[in-house]
Amino acid sequence: MLETVKDRIMEVYDSLSAGRDPRLKGYLLMESPFSMSAILLAYLFFALYAGPKFMANRKPFQLKEAMIIYNLSLVGLSAYIVYEFLMSGWATGYTWKCDPCDYSDSPQALRMARVAWLFLFSKFIELMDTVFFVLRKKHSQITFLHIFHHSFMPWTWWWGVSYAPGGMGSFHAMVNSCVHVIMYSYYGLSAAGPRFQKFLWWKKYMTAIQLTQFVLVSLHVTQWYFMKTCDYQVPLFIHLIWMYGTFFFVLFSNFWYQAYVKGRRLPKNSSKELAHNGKANGSAGVSNGSSAVSNGHGRHVNGLSNGKKHHENGSTLNSKMKKA
Structure with missing residues (x-):
């Protein structure tokens, strides 16, 4: 049985090889x-x-x-x-x-x-x-x-x-x-x-x-x-x-x-x-990176501004308490 299958495979392979350029x-x-x-x-x-x-x-x-x-x-x-x-x-x-x-x-x-x-x-x-x-x-x-x-x-x-x-x-x-x-x-x-x-x-x-x-x-x-x-x-x-x-x-x-x-x-x-x-698409990455830095800078500035306002408000309140 195996010999028959093997022979059949070889026949197909030889047939394919015969048609090659x-x-x-x-x-x-x-x-x-x-x-x-x-x-x-x-x-x-x-x-x-x-x-x-x-x-x-x-x-x-x-x-x-x-x-x-x-x-x-x-x-x-x-x-x-x-x-x-x-x-x-x-x-x-x-x-x-x-x-x-x-x-x-x-x-x-x-x-x-x-x-x-x-x-x-x-x-x-x-x-x-x-x-x-x-x-x-x-x-x-x-x-x-x-x-x-x-x-x-x-x-x-x-x-x-x-x-x-x-x-x-x-x-x-x-x-x-x-x-x-x-x-x-x-x-x-x-x-x-x-x-x-x-x-x-x-x-x-x-x-x-x-x-x-x-x-x-x-x-x-x-x-x-x-x-x-x-x-x-x-x-x-x-x-x-x-x-x-x-x-x-x-x-x-x-x-x-x-x-x-x-x-x-x-x-x-x-x-x-x-x-x-x-x-990789470098332009998109650089652009997105720049946006992230810009946003981060914005958050940093906002943080400083808010902190400054809190400090000023605290100073004013302490001053009023001392005067009282």
Whole structure:
């Protein structure tokens, strides 16, 4: 019985492997799904258990310089990925409608396959987002949305790159990289310290940009459902991308509602913490802090004034008693 099940599993695995793009088998992490799955499982174990346990009795690490370098490096990498996607097809021949994947060995097709893999690899680099949160004990930032997005995205894109590195299925990767140029620019400037907070007034628009991303992705693949014919080779990815765009639109909409309508998830950091917090809204914190100091000053002045009045009243009363 066990042998039969094992044989059946191996048949399915061999069938899946046979359909993969042979041009990518020499790339890092592309030999089999096991290495990338192991990395993602280790990531989940660290983010949800090992990391918080390790930091339980330790002070948060101050990683300002590392975060600046990390975030600005991802800005450069994301910008390069956008450029390569454009030069590989989206600005040099794609119709932005039904664009099939080119499996040939032409320079253009190989360039598209390479940037598709590079986009996938960038998703594994971005797992460091969570590592920084854990080491800095920013546990409130490690939400279901954060964990799901960072683990689900690279796992699904591994299969996408393996079977269709290009074509209309790569549109959402290019859009996502555009968003990351903006997002990691914000994080890099924020990590640089309070003196840059005045340039980060657009924090709350980050979520709006991400929501726009999911709308564009869903609208683009929705075209497929209204086309009479389309020779894109892996229609399953169209369905998955549409579900991905819709599902994450709902999750990010909920984040927007909770953070900016109800105000439940807005960070409340002191100005000292802002110097080390790469992803906090410093302007709001400084403003609130200034208001608190101002109110405290007002209470201090009122206290002195009232005390002075009580003292004057007491002196007057004693004087009258002596005269009597």
